[in-house]
């Protein structure tokens with residue numbers, strides 16, 4: 001979606017300096033207002049997840065209606081996904097950290113989609129076996145965040161296709177090529193797998209309703225770059241008899257090398273901290289990370305630094321501050337010049353290394369059972385819904 005504002009945000013391309021206010025206007029999404037945050041806080045027993053409290057989630061579609069319905073007893077399920085092209089980095093965890101919290105606070109079933117087919121179609125240089133293997137590995141990383149296995153299921157596209165395909169067929173009939181072309185910016189040379197894929201990404205939004213034979217609302221926390229997929233889904237939902245999915249959008253965090261988004265597709269792996277990075281690698285990356293600091297210690301003491309443009313502050317903000325008090329202390333110290341970048345980096349480094357080491361243990365613990373959560377099956381003989389192996393958690 002090229003714009004005059006010189007930034008581009010689509011599910012397949014993010015570039016330029018993103019003006020999020022302008023992006024909200026362009027996409028037609030709503031502000032995540034203090035009133036909505038209060039509603040979540042009250043329902044969550046007085047707490048707010050840091051990703052909500054610190055403004056990383058900033059925009060939504062139909063969140064208010066979803067919360068109102070939940071208050072009236074029509075509870076929602078959560079859905080978010082991952083396109084497996086390599087190891088996960090810390091920014092990939094944003095939607096899943098929030099989902100895990102929402103699952104716990106709202107007792108909501110969680111559906112994770114692993115889009116190994118899509119990554120194979122859109123990413124050059126990856127074999128199908130590689131995207132499949134990364135899919136299983138990424139799934140173990142996501143489950144290691146602490147999702148409740150009784151309330152969590154997985155659509156692993158190449159394995160779950162039997163249970164998904166009849167619904168994907170219904171969706172695909174409603175989406176024409178000119179919509180996909182204009183929403184995603186595809187050219188005539190795009191392979192037809194990517195063109196079909198938006199049907200598959202819509203399936204988890206409707207699948208629990210199809211399975212249960214009743215309308216169940218869906219809430220999708222995701223980066224705002226994924227919004228175009230779900231605009232298409234929302235536009236066709238009611239014509240298929242399903243509720244429009246609600247969305248909660250996050251900003252995209254800057255990479256360690258500057259203003260670019262933290263990405264695995266850039267020209268350097270040093271732009272992000274990957275969950276499988278060794279401690280020495282993490283140390284080197286954080287040492288080299290671009291900050292909002294001044295040219296000299298004297299200047300920084302006198303003028304203070306600028307956290308909003310600092311990739312290290314983004315780490316504190318998104319995940320690594322222990323609590324709000326520590327986050328406020330880092331932010332205040334940064335602005336006032338009391339905290340110097342070297343000390344700040346040493347502190348965050350310890351947090352990141354501790355997290356990665358604990359995460360690796362949790363990942364190994366869940367690896368053996370991860371595949372048991374994958375939905376596999378087909379359609380009932382009367383076509384009234386899917387028939388699958390095992391129990392499906394519903395709200």
Ligand code: SF4
Nearest residue numbers: 292293310334341344
């Ligand atoms: S003190 Fe910390 S948060 Fe502030 S600019 Fe330096 S590294 Fe970034």
